[in-house]
């Protein structure tokens with residue numbers, strides 16, 4: 541098997557269970573590496589550090605799957621980890637038939653995402669190395685779930701950064717254009733083939749539940765970047781009199797309208813617009829809301845994009861705070877792992893200063909527990925949200 545040695549100093553981080561090795565951190569190779577092959581990682585002096593897979597073309601060149609000399613990477617290991625991930629989900633009592641079954645590094649399976657929507661599963665291979673285990677992954681999913689169908693999605697990152705061949709479509713069985721899932725007492729239509737990500741933003745499940753504790757009958761609410769109405773439907777369900785839901789995607793809004801209907805709700809105003817423009821418009825018209833939720837897509841795809849992203853978050857916070865009534869609530873989220881919780885708090889502080897409003901933090905929410913994160917990898921905590929009351 542290919543062997544690599546890392547540069548002096550890198551070994552401490554790896555012994556601390558950080559599983560990524562960046563290309564410039566590799567001191568030597570036992571031979572020319574091939575994309576996706578397995579590798580033994582050693583410190584500069586030759587001591588064993590772990591087993592991983594390598595992609596010499598990617599910046600994150602090696603991802604370690606095992607820090608145990610007795611546990612080399614085999615298809616059986618991959619299958620066992622998927623089973624362990626499934627057993628963990630069973631213990632969570634998620635109040636939904638849709639959940640993330642495998643969360644990449646969070647389940648010690650870097651490069652693999654598996655989402656379950658009722659009787660269907662969606663797979664995403666985000667690294668070249670994990671893609672080489674696709675047969676084992678497929679076998680494990682079929683054995684565990686006995687699904688009606690499995691769909692494969694490819695992320696643009698996988699293609700661009702890792703050179704994974706573009707594959708998208710039904711891998712196994714049959715997958716309909718739309719399926720319906722339930723979350724708490726609401727039902728949601730999920731368009732697996734055409735929807736964003738794997739079809740639904742499962743990671744916001746606990747935040748969608750939390751918003752219910754803030755909405756009172758008769759309230760006026762705003763769901764910005766609403767996608768298919770995750771927050772809007774919960775707001776309406778709690779008796780909000782008026783809900784405005786804004787998104788740029790016509791497909792997401794079309795599904796949102798279906799969601800409203802299948803839940804026997806009515807009165808949500810679905811607005812197709814650029815959220816930045818629409819917030820400016822609402823603000824210039826002097827509109828005010830009891831609850832405002834702002835859940836944008838990732839603005840910082842890499843660390844160089846952070847300063848621009850922070851300007852975007854600040855603008856959203858300024859508008860959001862101005863649109864929130866005194867005594868009302870606002871939430872701002874970031875789903876980029878380059879934007880930390882401190883970044884969000886800092887931006888909120890600046891925004892509250894600009895709008896001259898006193899703000900009380902009432903809660904923080906994170907990706908739900910079927911998206912576990914690794915303590916030694918702070919960047920696996922990618923989704924964070926701050927909920928405030930405008931005093």
Ligand SMILES: C[S@@+](CC[C@H](N)C(=O)[O-])C[C@H]1O[C@@H](n2cnc3c(N)ncnc32)[C@H](O)[C@@H]1O
Pocket residue numbers: 736740741744748765766767768769770771786787788789792813814815816835836837875
């Ligand atoms: C993180 S998702 C929101 C998920 C949603 N809150 C839920 O619970 O399902 C972000 C959404 O922002 C939308 N979006 C992206 N850029 C936008 C823009 N400039 N204006 C409005 N919506 C935008 C995307 O279409 C996507 O639906």
